[in-house]
Amino acid sequence: MATKSQAANNNKPVEIVDRVTIRFAGDSGDGIQISGNQFTMATAFAGNDLGTMPDYPAEIRAPAGSLPGVSNFQISFSESDIHTPGDAPDVLVAMNPAALKVNLRDLGPGGTIIVNSDSFATANLKKAGYEANPLEDGSLEAYRLIPIAITQLNAKALEESPLSKKERDRCKNFYALGVIYWLYDRPLQTTLDFIAEKFAKSPETVAANQTALKSGYNFADTTEIFTSHFRVRQAQLPPGEYRNITGSESLVLGLVAASQLAETPLFYGSYPITPASEMLHELAYLKNFGVRTFQAEDEIAAVCATIGASYAGSLAVTGTSGPGAALKSEAVGLAVMAELPLVVVNVQRAGPSTGMPTKTEQADLLQAAVGRNGECPVVVLAPATPADCFSMAIEACRLAVKYMTPVYLMTDGYLANGSEPWRLPDLASLKKIPVSHAADAKSFEPYQRDPKTLARPWVVPGAPGLEYRIGGLEKAEVTGDVSYDPVNHERMVHLRAEKIRRVAQDIPPTEVFGETSGQLLLVSWGSTFGAVHSAVERVRAKGKKVSSVHLRHISPFPADLGQILKSFETVLVPELNLGQLRLLLRGEYGLPVVGLNKVQGRPFTIGEVQQKIEELI
Amino acid sequence: MTPTAPPTARPAPTRQDFASDQEVRWCPGCGDYSILAQMQKIMPDLGIARENIVFVSGIGCSSRFPYYMNTYGFHTIHGRATAIATGIKCAHPELSVWVMTGDGDGLSIGGNHMLHILRRNVDVKIVLFNNRIYGLTKGQLSPTSELGKITKSTPVGSIEHPINPVSFAIAAEATFVARAIDSETAHMQEVLKRAAMHKGVAFVEILQNCNIFNDGAWDSLKDREVKSDRLVNLQSRKPLVFGKNRDKGIRLNGYKLEVASLGSGVSESDLLVYDETETDSSLAFLLSREGRPDFPVPIGVFRDVVAPTYDELLSKQIAQAQAKKGPGSLKDLIYSGMRWTVKANGTSV
């Protein structure tokens, strides 16, 4: 077994480190995402806490070796609880000159660069815009540069393979991965198993890739380049069963869970768009869960079919990204007026317009909160981490059904594609979602409201004696008949607003990290949780006082939020837009709020947030 | 929740049972009244319980229709009724789902969704009120308005080529396509019943008069003196004969249609025998193109073919998945993929 030989070969000293951040970079065709995912699995099995972030070009097959064709995968792993895929990588693994050029500026000073030196030939250097070979011209002196002739070493290791030269060459990403596995003391087994399964149809391919992986590992062990390797101790994670999960995956599981908890079949209407398509793909597989997926002709049809399904009694969800969310707005207004449960998932990406489809941003918050015609209140929620998408998907469905309202669930590209270990929930602990359909014809009025939630009854066609007509025209209170009465309209506008306000009674008390009053409070929402929380942790670890609050509920705000904000001298809102939550908080509470804003299609680093905190205290 | 056959305990419904308590608010004399009346008349004959019928509409005068039917009804947003109806039918296939739409609602703002519901063959019945004008917004050009038409938005005449709704539906391979006229009430009832009985998408264009903004748009087909010469009522598997004295017919000359006078050497056996069940839609399309002044306008059923419906295929895929894999287990789904356990002492295995 590999693990044994591995143990037998381990004859170089091991250095213990507490956290490592590695970025794999290469051509989109180089298998970078596979390498990253494999390293992630091995790391999860080694018991570290971790966070990952893939970053790939929008072009499917950008020209090989070109700068736009570079695909990245970053992972950070640690012996302690971490919340982000790391700021600057400690190690950059660059498979070609373009990958080096694109990523060098992110590498921390003194960082390690491992390159495939064979790929630094004239043609590739030219494609990356290098005039001289950076491996030779001294320009990388500030870093620890480790050139390895991966192409040649891999070819040599596979001399005996019956595969063609081209096929053998394709194994080189596993060779490189083997080197990194040795360097960070990762077990090979999960990846050996993966290779065996992935290439099961071709035993020669399995053998070649496994050999490449092991050869890379053994090379690192024997070469003089590396005098020692590193170990990150197991993290003290809470006991339980774990799997590594992306936000897209956990959101889908949350929707399926909600459907079971509500005992109501799931309908998912969508139109393909990056980075939301994965949800449609995953749900389309789950037909035996009674999930009906509908790939519509556009986002308008997707949300409309979903509203139709809700009207007909399904748990109705539509997923998209910014441009699609823009198309859905008129129909969301209809669901507000008809008071039907609807979940709209917006996996935000950098905008406006087509923007940067594969890059992350949080600039659709106002679109969700207020971007519709008329006074059109909805619930807005946002998960904090990839695994949190599971719980928040359930929460979105629960509130939609309970309050008979559209709910926006705001994730983003970073949450959808990023991953972290997920402690699998005890299913018995998940609360049922009560659903009742009106059935008693005698007492039925379409807009008779529940006194506590103000929700109207959910009536499913097929119920005898309850035949009723609704639509987007203003309703008379209680009867739901069409009404142009001015006083009635005003009352209905207030009722719809009040209904959303009452959702606050369902929001758990806000948790404040740190002291509950003082000089500085950070307020974050959505995917910035990791960077903000870590930055606050770091500053507090230095003995300074700073607190933070992370919002999962944005419309309405939690009932206790105003009091918390007022207990601090300064409120800082870091967000990946020009200050959208800040605007909402100022509007709601009339307090001065400071912003930390970034719109580069990338998440915050911990350092950026930390620096801002230190400026303010 | 699953609807059953009409309960025998209840008395058979009448036309009045399908009328809601809402006051009908179309302009006096509007062709929409006739369509409502014919629909209420045929409903009791369909044998579908009221609670299992849903009328869905977009926006327009025509789209007010659901308020007047004592069934389930959803008056939605402009152009999207077809998409909403698709969701209703897919989520709840036992329902009888109808879409009431206008020439603007169904073919302008909703043209995209119309194309897709037709090609998908979702089992929804669509009735398009074609008054060749925007009624509710007070008289602008519609996609079926004729070239040169003067309207509020085209004061010196339209420069747009109109679309023919029946041609559109046939080109989209709708499995049932028909045309009726607001004033031909018995014929409309027949067509609506046929649409209701068709399994799959049904598209019915009704030539409707808007007496306020486009009065007389269809008069040339309504005049008692000439209408038998201006209309040909499609009868499946019968020769295409028309005319006051049934002395004219339509025949194929190469791939062109022409009018032939019967007698003088031409007999019914020389005429085109039309078959609405023909899966190749070419001939149906050819007939639908007719608008020449010397040529009669076909009414009745152009196409009625059998094909699997979208909603049925969707339900089938779910049933097959459940038969093969069993009903999904959330536990198995969540506890899948590569997993590891962290023990209470912090070690991972």
Ligand SMILES: Cc1ncc(C[n+]2csc(CCOP(=O)(O)OP(=O)(O)O)c2C)c(N)n1
């Ligand atoms: C998004 C949107 N755009 C425009 C309108 C205004 N509008 C309402 S009905 C209509 C046209 C209706 O024409 P048609 O479908 O032919 O119906 P008719 O009134 O003639 O029956 C328009 C443009 C609207 N309600 N919604």
Ligand code: SF4
């Ligand atoms: S405007 Fe025309 S279509 Fe509308 S109700 Fe009046 S007559 Fe009928």
Ligand SMILES: [Mg+2]
């Ligand atoms: Mg019209």
